[in-house]
Amino acid sequence: MPPPRRPDVLRGRVFRARDVLAAGLLSPAALRSSAWRRLYRGVYADAELPDDPDVRISGACLLIPAPAVFSGRTAAHLHGAGELLDPAMPVEVSVPPGVRFGPIAGLRVRRTVLPASDVTVVHRRPSTTGTRTALDIARAEPLVEAVAALDVLLARGVVDRAGLRRSLDAAPSPRGMRRAGRAVELADPRAESLPESRVRVLLALAGLRAVPQYTVRDAGGNFVARVDLAFPEHRLAVEYDGAWHAEAGQLGRDRQRLNRLTAAGWRVVFVTAADLRDPDALVARVAAALGR
Template sequence: MPPPLRPERLRGRVFRGADAVRLGLLTPAALRSSAWRRLYRGVYADAALPDDVGVRVRGALLLMPPAAVLSGRTAAWLHGAVELADTAAPVDVSVPTGVRFGPVAGLRVRQVALPSTDVVEVRTRRCTSATRTALDLARDEPLAEAVVALDVLLARDVVTRAELQHALAAPPSSRGIRRARRAVELADPRAESPQESRLRVLLALAGLTPVPQYTVRDAEGGFVARVDLAFPDQRLAVEYDGAWHGAPQQLARDRRRLNRLTAAGWRVVFVTAADLRDPEALVARVVAALRS
């Protein structure tokens, strides 16, 4: 079988299939070959390109009307918080009220008010501003996931807490403003993983206020360990225990670390992904440890 046709003009490109056919570069049958990857209806990419957010954004731009902008987690990705977007999720697009667009499989299209002050250009891509992006996530996503996103945006200096608080000085009737305020209150740039953020939110909603990324020291002031979440007065640490901790070398390091914490008078509650799926039992375990 001969190799699929790959015209030089289309190599490394994202393009409309109809344009390639109209220019005589490909036939409809050739578009279905392994040389090309379909991104959206009528939009293709060179299959040699990575299947990543950047390529999917390039494809989305070929479909979006001029007034549309990238928004949500896709805008966060553009602003530098790359961990907030992935290829498994749709590309987020916002269009001004009154502009008709969509639905399009692979895009999440929202029709919203888009004042010019909320629109910026990043790497030649029009998207919502950093502050608008953060507030959209805080308004639209479940509380724990909104805090995960805000933790990352604050840690990456994409937006500051002062900017968010200034933007939140809006009438209480504004869409999702109460939820956004709660998410901003709970956000903390010290978090080092999404699961740590989710764990902190879960405890906060139960009325507990652990200190993130707390440095434990011994009686002489020497470094013992840095723990995910801490209740210093009770000398209790709450640690999220990911799968990577099961590696043999890591297990040995973890045991030495736990021994140092125990010698310094600290106790540790370890939390797994399964524990997060049973929040009532997890909170009860932490409360019992605090009381003991």
């Protein structure tokens, strides 16, 4: 069987089916070949393009009406916080009330008032501003996940805490603002990973306030290690043990680091992804370590 025909003009492109059919670039049968990947109803991409958020956002641009903007975690991705958008998540767009659009498989359509001050353009894509993006996430998502997202947005400089607080105070509607205010209060740009943020928030909600990215020094003031979370007065560190710890040579480095911390009089509680699935047990383990 001959390979599917891929016109040069469509290589590396995202396109609407009706446009290429009308131009005679492809036949309906050719459009169904393995050369192309369907993104949404009536929108396709060159199958050699990566199946990533940027390609799906490009496809969505061919569908969304003029008043619509990308929002939520899709907007966070556009603003430079790519780790907040899981590849399996649908692309999110917000449209003003009264604008008819959707539903469309692969898109999450939200209907909300969009003042001009909340709308910007990022990489030639219409998007909510950084502050509106952060507050939308903080209003809509569970507290732990919302704070983890705000940590990233603060660390990337997409938003600042003062701006978030001003927007909270000026919000015309109180809906979700109490939850958002709590998320802003708990957010901390010093966090260096989403799991670390989740652990910190779970502990904070239980009344255990840890210091993120704390530098441990020995009695002589010499650097020992920087730990994910610390309770300095108890000389207790809480470390998230992620997949990267399984890399070649990392075990030895981890052991040496643990030995240095122990020699400096510190104890370490290690946390894994499995621990995050049982928050109560995780909090109890840290609380018990603090009580020793």
